[in-house]
Amino acid sequence: MIExxxxxxxxxxxxxxRDAPGPESSARTSRxxxxxxxxxxxxxxxxxxxxxxxxxIFFFLLREAVPLAREYNLxxxxxxxxxxxxxxxxxxxxxxxxLGSLWVTFFACVFAxxxxxxxxxxxxxxxxxxxxxxxxxxxxxxxxxxSVVLGFIGLIFLAPLVKNLFDLPTGLTxxxxxxxxxxxxxxxxxxxxxxxxxxxxxxxxxxxxxLGANRWQTLVGVVLPSARSGIIxxxxxxxxxxxxxxxxxxxxxxxxxxxxxxxxxPLRTMTATIAQEMGETVQGGSHYHxxxxxxxxxxxxxxxxxxxxxxxxxxxxxxRTR
Amino acid sequence: xxxxxxKERVAFALMTLCTVLVLIPVLLIxxxxxxxxxxxxxxxxxxxxxREGMLAGGIMPPLVGTLMLVFGVIVVAVPLGVLSAxxxxxxxxxxxxxxxxxxxxxNLAGVPSVVYGLFGLGLFVLFLKxxxxxxxxxxxxxxxxxxxxxxxxxxxxxxxxxxxxEASYAMGATRWQTLSRITLPQALGxxxxxxILSIGRAAGETAPIMFTxxxxxxxxxxxxxxxxxxxxxxxxxxxxTQVPDAPPRIQxxxxxxxxxxxxxxxxxxxxxRARVRKNLRW
Numbered sequence: 001m002i003e004x005x006x007x008x009x010x011x012x013x014x015x016x017x018r019d020a021p022g023p024e025s026s027a028r029t030s031r032x033x034x035x036x037x038x039x040x041x042x043x044x045x046x047x048x049x050x051x052x053x054x055x056x057i058f059f060f061l062l063r064e065a066v067p068l069a070r071e072y073n074l075x076x077x078x079x080x081x082x083x084x085x086x087x088x089x090x091x092x093x094x095x096x097x098x099l100g101s102l103w104v105t106f107f108a109c110v111f112a113x114x115x116x117x118x119x120x121x122x123x124x125x126x127x128x129x130x131x132x133x134x135x136x137x138x139x140x141x142x143x144x145x146x147s148v149v150l151g152f153i154g155l156i157f158l159a160p161l162v163k164n165l166f167d168l169p170t171g172l173t174x175x176x177x178x179x180x181x182x183x184x185x186x187x188x189x190x191x192x193x194x195x196x197x198x199x200x201x202x203x204x205x206x207x208x209x210x211l212g213a214n215r216w217q218t219l220v221g222v223v224l225p226s227a228r229s230g231i232i233x234x235x236x237x238x239x240x241x242x243x244x245x246x247x248x249x250x251x252x253x254x255x256x257x258x259x260x261x262x263x264x265x266p267l268r269t270m271t272a273t274i275a276q277e278m279g280e281t282v283q284g285g286s287h288y289h290x291x292x293x294x295x296x297x298x299x300x301x302x303x304x305x306x307x308x309x310x311x312x313x314x315x316x317x318x319x320r321t322r
Numbered sequence: 323x324x325x326x327x328x329k330e331r332v333a334f335a336l337m338t339l340c341t342v343l344v345l346i347p348v349l350l351i352x353x354x355x356x357x358x359x360x361x362x363x364x365x366x367x368x369x370x371x372x373r374e375g376m377l378a379g380g381i382m383p384p385l386v387g388t389l390m391l392v393f394g395v396i397v398v399a400v401p402l403g404v405l406s407a408x409x410x411x412x413x414x415x416x417x418x419x420x421x422x423x424x425x426x427x428x429n430l431a432g433v434p435s436v437v438y439g440l441f442g443l444g445l446f447v448l449f450l451k452x453x454x455x456x457x458x459x460x461x462x463x464x465x466x467x468x469x470x471x472x473x474x475x476x477x478x479x480x481x482x483x484x485x486x487x488e489a490s491y492a493m494g495a496t497r498w499q500t501l502s503r504i505t506l507p508q509a510l511g512x513x514x515x516x517x518i519l520s521i522g523r524a525a526g527e528t529a530p531i532m533f534t535x536x537x538x539x540x541x542x543x544x545x546x547x548x549x550x551x552x553x554x555x556x557x558x559x560x561x562x563t564q565v566p567d568a569p570p571r572i573q574x575x576x577x578x579x580x581x582x583x584x585x586x587x588x589x590x591x592x593x594x595r596a597r598v599r600k601n602l603r604w
Contacts, residue, residue, distance in 0.1 A: 029494075036496035040413065047409025049402050050472065051426040053465045057433060060444035118340040126334060135345065137592060142348045144588035146526030147435075148555040149577050152562050153351055156573075186344060216330035237432070244434025246529040247555075251563055271436045271529075278440070278533050283448065295440040299433060306432040310425060 061299055064292035068092075071286040077293065083257040083268075085277060085287045092290040094297070096259045100174070100267040101243055103260050104253065107178035108185055108242040113235050115182070116189030120234075123190070124197045125219065136194075143187035151251030154180040159252060166264055172254035174263045180248045185238035192237060196230020196316055197223060233312035240305040244298060246271040270294050352585065355578050362575025372539065372557075372572075376565045381576055383540055387456075387551035388525050388583070390544070391535065394460030395467060395524040400517050402464070403471025404506075410472070411479040412501060431469035435529040438466050442534035457547040459535025466530055467520035474519065478512020478598065479505060511598030515591050522587035526580065528555040538564075554580045 068077065072092055080093020123135045158179060159171030166175075200223050208218040224231070254266025255276060268276075274291050281287045370380030406423075414420045442462030452458045482505050490500040506513075537550035538560060544551050558576045561568040 032496050032499060036498040039498040039501075043405055043409045043413050046402060046405030047414060048423060049406050050430050050468060051423050053468065054426045054430050054433075056445060057430075057437070057441045057465075060441050060449070061437070064440070064444050115340055115344050118337050119344050122337045122341040126337065135341070138345055138348050140592060141352075141585060141588060144522055144526070144584055145351065146528070146555055146580060146584055148526070148528045148559050149355070149581055150351075152558060152573070152577050153355070155562060157354075183347060190344075214326055214330045216333045217326065240432050244432070244437070246434065246436040247559060251559070271434055274436050274440065275529055275532060278443070292440055292444070295437045298437050302432045302434055302437075303429055306429045307425075310428055 058299065061292055061296045065289060065296045068286065068289035068293050071289065077290065081259060083273070085281070085290065090286060092286070094270070094290075094294060096257045097268055097270045097273050097294065098297075099259055100253070100257070101269040101271070103263055103267065104174050104177045104181060104249060104269055105239060105243045107175065107263050108181035109235065109239055111179065111182035112185040112189055112238055112242070116186050116234065116238065117193050117231055119186070120190045120193035120197055121219065121224075124194050125215070125223070139187050139190050142183065143191075147184065147245060147247040148251075150180055150184060151248040154248060154252040162264075168264055170254060170266060172252055173265055174253055174260055174267045177249045177253035177267075177269070178263060180252055181242045181245055184245055184248065185242045188241050189234045189238035192234035192313075193227070193231050196227040196234065199230065199316060200226040227316075229312045229315040233309040233316070236305050236309035236312065240302050240309070243305075244271060244302055246275050250275050270298055274298075352581060355574065355581055358570070359574035359576075359578025362571045363578065367575055368579070371541070376539065376561050376568055376572070378569070378572075381554065381557065381572075381579060383543060384552040384554045384557035384576075385579065386543055387536075388554040388580075390456055390551060391459050391463060391531070391553060392521050392524050394456065394547075395463045395520060396517060398460060399464035399467050399471055399520060400513070403468050403516065403520075404475050404513055406468070407472045407475035407479060408501065408506070411476050412497075412505065427469050427472055430465070431473075435466070435527055436532075438462055438530040439533050441465070442530060447534055453548060454533070454535060454537070454550045455548045456535055456544050456551050459531045459551065459553075460547075462530045462534045463524045463527060466527065467523050470519050470523060471513075471516040474512050474516030474595075475509060476512075478509035478515075482508040511594060515595045515598065518587050518591040518594065522584045522591070525587070526555055526584045528553075528559055531556060554583070 068074075072090075077092050077094055079095055080091060081095050082091045082093045083096055084091040119135075119139075123132055123139075127135060154176055155172075159176050161171070162168065162173060162176045162179075163171030204222050204226060205218050208222045209215070213221065249269045250272040253269065253272065255268050255272060256266035257268040257273065258266075260267040274294055277287070278291050281291065367380040368385060369382050371383050372381070373379035406427075410420060410423065414423075439462070442458055442465075446452045446458040446461050447454055452461075486504050486508065487500055490504045491497075495503070531553055535551055536553045536556040540550065540552050554576065558573070558580060561576060562573050
């Protein structure tokens, strides 16, 4: 991941050095200096492209979402219990969608965080070196599988299984979505948690072992508490991955925009709503603006999650693990 | 003491079990798709357009569409991503501004893919009036893969020894000469890794192109960058949810081709990175 430490300070050309008219100062070197200045300018502009992109995303979400405030009651938008975008009058209550997202994400995290952290410990502490590399590679491959392929597998393989196992009228439920999302969040959780566990100084562990603690006691009493910030960051980023996932939940959760009472019923997430309805709506209409407003909510949620995990990760890097 | 030892054994056994539980599907999913989809693969399947309302025929237009998207993303995103990484690692003073840019990169990587779709619709399709088109899809996906390219290029730039740069400066080379002839060539492995990972990501994403580039069904290939395209992931979504009675053979075949495309990119990236890391250890 990105880190701030260990970056050598950039060499700064002093003005004196750049402009010093050396004896070899010819047309060729002055052209090199012009090129140097030009490229420095290009690189400085290019350097902020990510910030520009992020601001553009925010601005264009805002631009298309704000008109909703004139067309629909915002309190109703945030707390309304029914989402009927095409009925007359239209109802844009996002509570069922928000709860749908939260339910699926919560259950995905319940599955994925313990499994992910356990796997990270296994990979870092228990697996022999050859197996460790193979496992890390497998995790990387899991991260690469496109979400639409996982959605397809969930649709054909997992949904009938869930239906028969729990004797439900349909297999397309929040639970099916949560299981698939758990798999999608796992690579993020495993990778970051493993990094955090790896960053715990060996001396801590050796001290614990020397005091007579066995490996399990060292793990629970020393390693995991020291890696706490990293594990929190891993969980947060896994959560972010789960709440923002679109195609898989669109394909396997059944897409019923109702307030879920149990996880074993069809529901509808915020992401799936946008994906499902944006293609069918009139551009510039209230429904269109409402979908952008949901996008803005998602943007805000992911911003918060990333901010929290970034703070946690910075604590890991600066060594303040508690 | 016996108690503690038993506890350790039980705990470690459970942890092993958990890891196995996590990894079985990782192995099973690709193998299962391979087993079900391999029968559909044929020259005709790859070179024929869908026929009879996607109930027969092949996947040529979506496959070509995805390849076009990926090519465009490389052309747009790689130069921008490399510039940004160079700025962060070679030109910027470490301080609050760099911290803000890094935070932006992290956030960019975390924005939900469907939100990228909304952004692309708002900016490229409607505001810049590019329409639902190849170019809108390329630009949207380019923003999405930027963090991948930046992160991997920066990692590679960081391991180039400082002494290389100092030697170059000492011989009178300018900053740009040092960068273009010494530092960047040394970091080529990281740039290639980032590029390949971006190819995999751009090829597999569905939600960002749903409202910016992809069309349900097209009789012909796009003639210009302003035409809509078919794309492999969107095609898989369509034939598995929107076309009742789509033959499983075609569904599995499409899933297999998409998976092969994406996983082979990840595999190559992993190999390149392993090689680079081995070579770059001073």
